[in-house]
Amino acid sequence: ADESLRVATVWAAACSVARQLTRAPEALIACQRAVVLNPTSASYRLSLADLQRSSVFPSLFNLTASSEQLTIARSLDPTSAAVVYSLAAVHSLAGHLDVAVSLWREAEALAGPDEVEVRAMALAERTQVQTRMADWSTRAQDLATLQADAIAALDAGRLPVISPWASLGLENFDATLVRRIATAYMGATVASTVGTLAYPPLPVDEEGVDDGASLAALDDVERVVRVGLV
Numbered sequence: 001a002d003e004s005l006r007v008a009t010v011w012a013a014a015c016s017v018a019r020q021l022t023r024a025p026e027a028l029i030a031c032q033r034a035v036v037l038n039p040t041s042a043s044y045r046l047s048l049a050d051l052q053r054s055s056v057f058p059s060l061f062n063l064t065a066s067s068e069q070l071t072i073a074r075s076l077d078p079t080s081a082a083v084v085y086s087l088a089a090v091h092s093l094a095g096h097l098d099v100a101v102s103l104w105r106e107a108e109a110l111a112g113p114d115e116v117e118v119r120a121m122a123l124a125e126r127t128q129v130q131t132r133m134a135d136w137s138t139r140a141q142d143l144a145t146l147q148a149d150a151i152a153a154l155d156a157g158r159l160p161v162i163s164p165w166a167s168l169g170l171e172n173f174d175a176t177l178v179r180r181i182a183t184a185y186m187g188a189t190v191a192s193t194v195g196t197l198a199y200p201p202l203p204v205d206e207e208g209v210d211d212g213a214s215l216a217a218l219d220d221v222e223r224v225v226r227v228g229l230v
Contacts, residue, residue, distance in 0.1 A: 008037035
């Protein structure tokens with residue numbers, strides 16, 4: 001048993017060296033052998049899991065396998081901030097952002113005096129993800145407001161202002177509403193034509209030439225109409 005543990009240490013060191021040299025196959029073999037020889041080592045399982053979720057080794061990328069190793073590692077060492085941090089990273093990559101944020105908070109709380117770097121990384125990752133989540137929440141509110149304004153304009157017989165729509169992604173808007181707007185624009189007084197699609201009058205500058213804003217507005221209209229008529 002002692003010999004197996006000693007050999008496991010050697011393989012773990014080999015895994016670390018292979019990772020530094022970006023030798024994916026050798027790193028995977030070394031990490032796996034370290035785990036086999038010492039299956040109760042949370043740190044060896046953590047090394048293997050981190051290898052399987054690293055973007056540096058795309059050929060080894062396997063979130064399911066990484067999650068399995070981290071789950072076992074966590075059961076072996078429930079107080080390891082590094083293990084919880086990596087488990088959070090796996091959930092983040094899998095799109096489970098709420099779970100990831102919760103785990104990063106846990107990692108921050110678990111990190112001891114000798115794990116300052118883990119705490120800092122967990123805080124940074126959590127903050128970044130929460131900012132993205134807040135942006136998405138604001139984005140959803142913007143979408144709802146723009147769609148409500150568009151419906152009100154259409155119901156009043158007016159063409160809705162759609163210049164902000166493109167930046168929010170037309171695919172995120174209600175398809176029926178986009179189709180309704182496209183139909184309204186196609187039926188409006190024709191003043192400009194792009195391809196085979198016609199559009200209502202656009203503002204011009206004092207010399208009678210479309211300015212940049214007008215051209216941008218025309219581009220927005222074209223995108224909405226093309227999407228709406230598909």
